[in-house]
Amino acid sequence: MSVVGKLWLIGGTGDSVRLVQSIAKHSLPCLVTVTTSTAINLYPTHSNITIEIGKLDKEGIKQLCKRETVRGIIDASHPFAINISQQVMEFANTEGIPYLRYERPSLKQNAQAIYLDNFEDLVKGNYLKDKRVLLTVGCQALSKFKSWHKNTVLYARILPKLASLKMALNAGFAENQIIALRPPITLELERALWQQWKINLVVTKASGKQGGEDIKATVAQELDIPLIVIQRPSLTYPQQTEQMSDIIEFCYQCFQG
Template sequence: MTVTPSIWLIGGTRESRELAQVLALNHLPCTISVTTESARSLYPSVPLLQVWVGQLDADSLPDFLTFHQVVAILDASHPFATTISQLAIDTALKHDLPYLRYERKSVDSSHFANNQARNPDRLVRLPSFEALIQGDYLAGERVFLTTGYRTLHLFQPWQKRSHLYARVLPAVASLEAALAAGFTPDRIIGIRPPISLELERALWQHWQITLVVSKASGTPGGEPIKRQLATELGVKLILIDRPPVAYPHQTDDLTTAIAFCRTNCAGVGVIPITPPN
């Protein structure tokens, strides 16, 4: 068989979908890696774009790079998906591959400065989930967790000390994780972002939420909406800061990301390849 050398786009985010669409328009070959089958439908179905579904690790990645003839890495994973980002950075260094991190902008807090000055206790920023769990922030509160299913197990010890509610993706793995962490079905909602202001408000009011926990995921993660509603409804908002990663090269400019792909795809052609056993 033959394979066209391609960009490895680490996907699973709205940004990666936007990148894939522009890459397709520019006829640039790309292999997009995602972790769930349901994410495949987020990307355009065109000849030069392939979607690979699965979990990559240090052992499986060399075969992945060889089979897809990866010439460069464009990392558009979630800001909190540090494991795959660090793996990609290490791989780029080991195999001498160009690497670029494309990341959503953080929310400009100055826009909310006046409201925060009037209500200094309404917004709390914490460096990690561990700092939240080990503190006393959740005690006696009606807490809405919008942090994804992978963190829910951390909150299990708080089930009897607060009223916990969780929003997760409408997927079997997400729902099973919520149930295993002690959430009853009436305290779980499965829905895929983006979440509108009106729906977000309705959920907070329906469950009489007094505290919301969210990741500092920027505008695509709905952070501005949560900040606005926290002020409007008098609800406390705890934001977990993005974990630090030493990205060797980073941009939030779409044009720069596409230029990176065009440069690294220049002059590549179709070559024969044998699939791994």
């Protein structure tokens, strides 16, 4: 198939790896952008797949699309990475570039969990007081909990990266309050960690099965520990899907005409 230009897939999650694997099988030219060098090894090696590392701002998005003659954009970024999604949607709309959001399936709400719209509602409330809290919310959110270190015992689980460790330390977490692990985390390990630290409250994000939300809900129920789930940010996408078949159809449509 001889085509001009490329698809641009915004990656960095396990979902995006599966999408790229499928696109590679169809031999469609695709540029994948990720934010860390460790993510590169997760993607398939294929003559039609190019991978670039780095965070993009508005000007970077513009230059990338011009340089690669981007024919269509597949946004498979993390559900909480709203900045890149907002910027790309705005640019795609202005330039008339087809855009499709891949949204990982949400889990059915657990009747025993507490669902909050944002971190602000959590830190301003009284949910954390005098608790032993495990935060599985990503390193960027840890600074929001600085004011709580005097009133509760906080533990943070982060990715095993130097930048993540620095952010946790800067947010007031001591070395013995940090554990660095790369997902996926098994149910057995999840349970053991909660028991080791005598956790009696867990905070996570609504990141779906891919983010281990289902396992945390199961362990919370087993150990009778409250689970607070921060809901995904609400964005209006021009079009979105949870289906792989829709992604491939979109890819072919981008090269028509």
